[in-house]
Each structure stands twice: as C-alpha cells, then as structure tokens.
Amino acid sequence: MLMVLSIGGSILARDLSPDRFLLYANVLRELSAEHSLVVVTGGGKAARDYINVARSVGANEVVCDFIGIDITRLNAQLLISALGKDAYPEPPRDYKEAEAVIASGKIVVMGGVVPGQTTDAVSAILAEYLNADLMVVATSVDGVYSADPNTNPDAVKYEKMTAKELVNTVMSIEMKAGSKSPVDPLAAKIIERCKIETIVMDGNDPAVVSDVIMQMATKTGSMARIHSGTIIGFD
C-alpha cells in the first residue's frame, strides 16, 4: 500500500526532543517494511514563532509562508536524519519530485511546498497525485469534533464521517475566530474530491499511529471503531 502520513509539527517537534524524532523513525521503519511511505512534516511552534516575528517586523503573508515552509523542511530534515539510510536524503521540493524519488524505495519525507496553504493540504494533494491508498493525519487532537474541543465543551467526536461532513465541519469551525480545525479547509476539499480514505488521529504516541495504520491496511479497522481517531470513509 502507498500511504501519505502527515505528522503535525506540534507532535513531531514538540519541545524539539530528539526522542520524538527517533521514536517516529522506528515506527516508520517498521511500517516501511510492508508499505511505501511518504511523510509530510508540519512546522509546529517554531514555525509559529518565526512567523510572528516576521509579521512583527513587517513581512507580508507570503514571506511569512515561505518562512513557515522553511521550518517544515527543517523538521523533515531532522526526521530524515533520525531515519538515516532508510530515508531519501533530501525533502522533495514539490509533488513531482516526491513522485520521482519514491522509486528509490526509501521513506520519502518532505515539508511544505508553496505559500497559501498548510502541510495538511500538501499531504492531501500528494495523496491525490500519487493515487495513495490511505492518508493519515497525525495531529494533536484525537479526531474530528463537531466544534473546536479547545473552545467548546459540548463538542462531540466523530468516529466515522463522510468527506462532505468533514468539509462542512471544518468550514464551520474555521469561521469562528480563534478556533482551529484538525484539518485545514483546503485539505478537506481535496480529500472530498480524491476520495482517498483518511484517518485523522492523535499522533502523540507513534506506536498507536502504527497500530491504526496496520488495522486500516489489513482492513480490520475500516469498518471497526478506531478510538484514537476519526475515519473519513467513502463506502
């Protein structure tokens, strides 16, 4: 199976702990024994900090995005370092380059590509471009909620939902100031269009991410309930 795994920067680069990168590297190595993997890393706190400084000194939003992209690529390079010879040595700069280097048989790790989006969208576009079998978004929340669980105590988690429901949910969350959805609206629209099965899940424990991917890959999970995430399905 070909999988695109999006790992949020707030998960992977939390506290910039070397152990987090090494733990994820171990899990990715195991998964890559059976599956082709393309990993997209987010920027996390460092991206936000650098973007805030850039904005404060007068940079426009495109410049801020370029700075964010650079941080996502730095996180990709840290993960590549943790993977050693099992990773393709450079993060691809765009989708075509990613496709070309999959042939190396190595784990491909990349960050952002163009201003105006986030790495969720990179992952979804990549999944569509590569005709991936599965996309996994490992993030800091354990799935998609009816509202932002950080700001709304009545938010209810979906265990399964359609892509259309995902788009509607994400749009309604993003419209509220200060709220943040687990998948950005562009990524949700791409998931709806490409119809690739997607899981949005808590990425804090890489071993759980691996378990869920294995369940989905063997189809034991597709119809089952995956407690640590939300399945966006098409059946």
Ligand code: UTP
């Ligand atoms: P992230 O994907 O990490 O953004 O990219 P995020 O959703 O805010 O971060 P998490 O989920 O909390 O980790 C960081 C920033 O890099 C720029 C954007 O400015 C984004 O906010 N970026 C990233 C792009 O402009 N284009 C890309 O393709 C990717």
